[in-house]
Amino acid sequence: MRTILLLQAFAALPSVLCTTSSKRGLVYVPSAKHPTDDNIWVQPGSDLTWYYNYGYEPSNPFTGSQMQFVPMLWGASDTSTGTPFLDSVKSQISGGANISYVLGFNEPDGQSSTGGSAIPADLAASTWIREIEPLRKLGVKLGAPAVTGSPSGFTWLQNFFTQCAGNCTPDFIPVHWYGNFEGMASHIGQVMGTYPNMTVWVTEYALPNADLITTETFYNQSSEYFDRMANITHYSYFGAFRSDVSNVGPNAAFLTQNGKLTDIGSWYLGGVATNNIPKGAAGKSALFAGWSLLVTAAAFWLFI
Numbered sequence: 001m002r003t004i005l006l007l008q009a010f011a012a013l014p015s016v017l018c019t020t021s022s023k024r025g026l027v028y029v030p031s032a033k034h035p036t037d038d039n040i041w042v043q044p045g046s047d048l049t050w051y052y053n054y055g056y057e058p059s060n061p062f063t064g065s066q067m068q069f070v071p072m073l074w075g076a077s078d079t080s081t082g083t084p085f086l087d088s089v090k091s092q093i094s095g096g097a098n099i100s101y102v103l104g105f106n107e108p109d110g111q112s113s114t115g116g117s118a119i120p121a122d123l124a125a126s127t128w129i130r131e132i133e134p135l136r137k138l139g140v141k142l143g144a145p146a147v148t149g150s151p152s153g154f155t156w157l158q159n160f161f162t163q164c165a166g167n168c169t170p171d172f173i174p175v176h177w178y179g180n181f182e183g184m185a186s187h188i189g190q191v192m193g194t195y196p197n198m199t200v201w202v203t204e205y206a207l208p209n210a211d212l213i214t215t216e217t218f219y220n221q222s223s224e225y226f227d228r229m230a231n232i233t234h235y236s237y238f239g240a241f242r243s244d245v246s247n248v249g250p251n252a253a254f255l256t257q258n259g260k261l262t263d264i265g266s267w268y269l270g271g272v273a274t275n276n277i278p279k280g281a282a283g284k285s286a287l288f289a290g291w292s293l294l295v296t297a298a299a300f301w302l303f304i
């Protein structure tokens with residue numbers, strides 16, 4: 001009897017421990033409409049260790065926080081020949097910032113109507129060689145272009161590496177996924193099989209437009225899987241916004257329409273269920289486009 005009780009006690013431990021993870025980060029653009037939402041992610045006890053905002057420069061509300069900033073070169077333009085991204089990251093480092101990683105292009109195989117940066121592989125390769133590859137010498141780890149989860153992503157990446165002709169050497173490969181858990185695990189398996197020399201970051205993922213229990217089940221299965229897989233080193237769930245503006249459906253959001261943490265939001269930060277039920281905006285059905293669409297206008301001026 002004693003033994004059985006002891007075993008049960010041990011069996012319960014992992015699920016408690018697994019509710020926090022140092023792999024977790026935040027994909028988030030500070031809220032102009034609800035600036036107090038920015039503070040939620042850096043509250044005491046939050047387990048988030050890193051963040052990105054689709055841009056070069058850190059977000060002001062997170063200055064001095066526990067989250068390490070990861071700069072991103074969102075897109076590329078064929079009229080640009082300078083090195084604004086490289087210069088920015090170098091100056092952040094010389095100013096004392098701890099920059100360990102950078103992220104390459106956001107959904108370059110995707111169209112701008114769905115938030116993609118829509119860059120041809122040859123332009124991406126030449127821009128990478130000029131703006132990103134030199135950071136390797138400074139000890140910064142480089143993230144490959146973050147293609148969409150569709151088959152065109154694999155084709156685009158293959159073309160990118162062909163155009164690079166051996167001059168692009170990413171250390172890790174970001175993955176985006178919008179769909180169910182089985183599809184995501186299979187997709188990540190395919191990415192790892194195709195690029196065995198890189199670790200994986202899942203930098204945008206969610207199950208869009210599902211009911212609450214299905215969404216929470218997806219969230220739990222995904223976290224457990226990412227935490228268990230040694231070669232998945234970082235992940236950032238796509239849900240750090242209010243449910244009434246969510247374009248992945250209200251149940252996927254970290255915040256309710258009133259800015260309170262949902263169960264998923266609280267679990268992601270390492271907390272317990274809040275039982276706050278997210279609601280959508282009445283009569284408004286958002287077209288799914290990834291968060292990047294919201295920041296396209298803001299990001300654009302950064303790379304022209």
Ligand SMILES: *[C@@H]1O[C@H](CO)[C@@H](O)[C@H](O)[C@H]1NC(C)=O
Nearest residue numbers: 049050068097098099100101
């Ligand atoms: C910089 O960040 C990395 C994690 O990405 C951490 O391991 C390292 O200790 C940090 N260095 C300093 C000086 O804070």
Ligand SMILES: *[C@@H]1O[C@H](CO)[C@@H](O)[C@H](O)[C@H]1NC(C)=O
Nearest residue numbers: 161166168169170171197198
């Ligand atoms: C990883 O593999 C790709 C594709 O084969 C290659 O182009 C890239 O340079 C490799 N990365 C490193 C760090 O060797």
Ligand SMILES: *[C@@H]1O[C@H](CO)[C@@H](O)[C@H](O)[C@H]1NC(C)=O
Nearest residue numbers: 195196197198199200230231
């Ligand atoms: C992935 O994991 C395997 C086994 O744990 C390891 O041998 C391999 O080096 C890892 N790959 C990378 C890119 O870290």
Ligand SMILES: *[C@@H]1O[C@H](CO)[C@@H](O)[C@H](O)[C@H]1NC(C)=O
Nearest residue numbers: 015019213216217220267273
């Ligand atoms: C998800 O995990 C939490 C613990 O982290 C648990 O309380 C909850 O019941 C789980 N929900 C589902 C639907 O599996």
